Amino acid sequence: MAIGKEGIKGKERYKSGVISYKKMGYWQPDYEPTDVDVLAMFRLTASPGVDPEEVAAGVAGESSTATWTVVWTDRLTACELYRAKCYKMDPVPNTGEGTNIPQQYFIYIAYDMDLFEPGSIANVTASIIGNVFGMKALAALRLEDMHFPVAYMKTFDGPATGIIVERERMDKFGRPLLGATTKPKLGLSGRNYGRVVYEALKGGLDFVKDDENINSQPFMHWRDRFLYCMEAVNKASAATGEVKGHYLNVTAATVEEMIERAEFAKDLGSIIIMIDLVIGYSSIQSMAKWCRENDMILHLHRAGNSTYSRQKNHGMNFRVICKWMRMAGVDHIHAGTVVGKLEGDPAMIHGFYDVLRETKNEVNLGNGIFLEQDWASLNKVMPVASGGIHAGQMHQLIHHLGEDVVLQFGGGTIGHPDGIQAGATANRVALEVMIQARNEGRDYLAEGPEILKKAAKTCSPLQAALSTWKDITFNYESTDTADFVPSATGNN
Amino acid sequence: MMTNYRNQVTQGQFSFLPDLTDEEITLQIKYALDQGYAINIEYTDDPHPRNTYWEMFGFPMFDMKDPAGVMVEVQACRKTFSNCYIRVMASDATRGTESQKMSFIVNRPAVEPGFRLLREEREGRCMGYTIVPYACDMPEGERGQ
Numbered sequence: 173m174a175i176g177k178e179g180i181k182g183k184e185r186y187k188s189g190v191i192s193y194k195k196m197g198y199w200q201p202d203y204e205p206t207d208v209d210v211l212a213m214f215r216l217t218a219s220p221g222v223d224p225e226e227v228a229a230g231v232a233g234e235s236s237t238a239t240w241t242v243v244w245t246d247r248l249t250a251c252e253l254y255r256a257k258c259y260k261m262d263p264v265p266n267t268g269e270g271t272n273i274p275q276q277y278f279i280y281i282a283y284d285m286d287l288f289e290p291g292s293i294a295n296v297t298a299s300i301i302g303n304v305f306g307m308k309a310l311a312a313l314r315l316e317d318m319h320f321p322v323a324y325m326k327t328f329d330g331p332a333t334g335i336i337v338e339r340e341r342m343d344k345f346g347r348p349l350l351g352a353t354t355k356p357k358l359g360l361s362g363r364n365y366g367r368v369v370y371e372a373l374k375g376g377l378d379f380v381k382d383d384e385n386i387n388s389q390p391f392m393h394w395r396d397r398f399l400y401c402m403e404a405v406n407k408a409s410a411a412t413g414e415v416k417g418h419y420l421n422v423t424a425a426t427v428e429e430m431i432e433r434a435e436f437a438k439d440l441g442s443i444i445i446m447i448d449l450v451i452g453y454s455s456i457q458s459m460a461k462w463c464r465e466n467d468m469i470l471h472l473h474r475a476g477n478s479t480y481s482r483q484k485n486h487g488m489n490f491r492v493i494c495k496w497m498r499m500a501g502v503d504h505i506h507a508g509t510v511v512g513k514l515e516g517d518p519a520m521i522h523g524f525y526d527v528l529r530e531t532k533n534e535v536n537l538g539n540g541i542f543l544e545q546d547w548a549s550l551n552k553v554m555p556v557a558s559g560g561i562h563a564g565q566m567h568q569l570i571h572h573l574g575e576d577v578v579l580q581f582g583g584g585t586i587g588h589p590d591g592i593q594a595g596a597t598a599n600r601v602a603l604e605v606m607i608q609a610r611n612e613g614r615d616y617l618a619e620g621p622e623i624l625k626k627a628a629k630t631c632s633p634l635q636a637a638l639s640t641w642k643d644i645t646f647n648y649e650s651t652d653t654a655d656f657v658p659s660a661t662g663n664n
Numbered sequence: 665m666m667t668n669y670r671n672q673v674t675q676g677q678f679s680f681l682p683d684l685t686d687e688e689i690t691l692q693i694k695y696a697l698d699q700g701y702a703i704n705i706e707y708t709d710d711p712h713p714r715n716t717y718w719e720m721f722g723f724p725m726f727d728m729k730d731p732a733g734v735m736v737e738v739q740a741c742r743k744t745f746s747n748c749y750i751r752v753m754a755s756d757a758t759r760g761t762e763s764q765k766m767s768f769i770v771n772r773p774a775v776e777p778g779f780r781l782l783r784e785e786r787e788g789r790c791m792g793y794t795i796v797p798y799a800c801d802m803p804e805g806e807r808g809q
Contacts, residue, residue, distance in 0.1 A: 346765055399791070613691070
């Protein structure tokens with residue numbers, strides 16, 4: 173096996189003492205990744221005065237077999253196989269000399285598949301984002317993308333339900349699903365909380381949702397919430413003839429408590445439960461397995477992700493979270509709105525949605541897909557668009573996000589001047605009329621405002637929604653962009 | 665009478681809009697055919713939300729490429745089952761989907777009485793819920809007379 177120009181071999185390589193990571197064999201620019209290699213792509217900023225190639229080799233080393241000094245015990249192993257190899261390094265456009273950003277590099281590292289335990293996100297993360305982010309030799313590091321070989325992908329169950337089966341169970345096809353998060357998110361009693369759920373579902377939404385921090389607080393214990401919500405769900409179902417659901421958040425202090433709450437949700441006939449990203453990778457996989465065994469849809473709220481995904485130079489890109497969560501087995505994940513109140517460059521969000529919904533991702537630098545990914549036969553994840561969206565944006569939402577998505581209008585439903593049912597109805601009418609126009613071959617993006625205005629003539633709830641929120645947009649530059657196709661958050 | 669918006673069962677893609685005209689239905693069918701979907705027509709007198717298997721009005725029209733041809737079948741179904749729910753469905757055989765992609769109602773019974781919600785009181789304030797369509801009070805074959 174080639175070990176790169178600067179790598180050294182044999183007795184010299186294993187002399188006690190310290191040699192550079194490059195010399196140890198973690199820098200191999202002529203290495204060709206094999207089809208059983210796991211690949212990781214990082215954005216690297218070296219510490220001032222440090223050779224970036226050496227830092228890149230250090231990242232490969234510390235995320236696989238290396239330690240800071242030579243150890244003779246390497247020679248008892250197939251160490252050249254187990255050593256990760258940094259095989260490619262490209263300067264990031266618009267960084268370094270002549271800019272106000274220190275020079276960054278995209279570095280590509282290959283890992284033999286057998287460095288990782290089958291079917292364990294925790295194990296993947298322990299290597300890939302374990303030690304390396306704290307190395308003194310680097311100023312900042314961000315995990316941008318990963319590729320997993322099909323053989324390794326098949327060791328994961330993937331989504332418990334997936335988009336196709338969720339739609340079959342819900343009996344809802346050919347349009348985005350509609351949801352809302354109950355507001356205020358904290359403080360309502362169980363009885364009052366269920367009122368919001370009932371009104372929104374009867375008015376036309378498919379789902380209502382607990383917020384990320386609704387668990388079992390003094391003002392509303394979980395069991396009480398579950399009972400009132402299921403009364404609301406069933407009553408709304410009987411009022412409309414439709415399958416309805418409420419994401420019951422089972423997040424709790426221990427997995428045992430979460431399972432207990434999930435079991436109760438199942439006994440009450442709920443079709444869906446919910447967890448937060450903060451419960452951790454292993455807990456997520458446990459809940460996904462439970463959902464698979466119990467025919468339950470699993471909604472994941474990405475609570476906490478922005479603490480490590482938002483800054484461009486350090487942490488990890490949300491697209492990697494999307495990949496891990498599809499492997500871990502969730503059915504829904506919040507993945508951005510493009511037009512709403514939360515962070516999100518349009519091209520980046522298209523990339524997240526592709527990761528969640530396509531059966532194979534080709535490289536697409538404009539959308540931030542650096543590495544191809546064959547999803548084998550893992551189910552597709554339903555992305556959820558939530559945060560500062562309203563009926564007046566329906567044409568933009570469908571244009572950017574397509575039809576396999578849950579559009580969640582929290583304030584845009586509950587804040588309606590004529591009440592929650594009217595708010596839900598406005599959203600549903602706007603959605604149906606826009607899907608109708610799209611299917612009729614109209615230029616619905618350009619004609620959107622006109623289409624909505626016309627529909628509002630025979631729908632007073634939509635009329636009221638359009639006049640209440642007509643000027644609401646969130647025009648801010650995104651912090652995270654592709655570096656290849658510059659663009660601003662779209663709101664036009 | 666149902667008390668929701670439009671006082672009717674809201675299954676399918678367009679139940680919140682005024683009933684689609686035949687021209688509008690034709691455009692939706694054209695869209696489905698342009699996507700390569702196969703269309704089939706189904707009818708029922710039981711609108712329960714989990715009544716998955718409506719009766720098939722013939723086979724899915726795998727080789728039908730003309731929206732007008734599908735409309736002939738829609739009209740024939742309406743003529744025979746005028747007081748039933750009739751829906752147009754479209755299936756996509758593409759790997760990774762292999763399921764329905766569209767579903768919308770094109771005919772309704774004259775009266776939509778809605779659903780009874782039965783509650784079975786269980787231990788610990790738990791409730792078992794059963795939804796029963798009033799339309800199903802009569803035996804099959806005698807409904808909607």
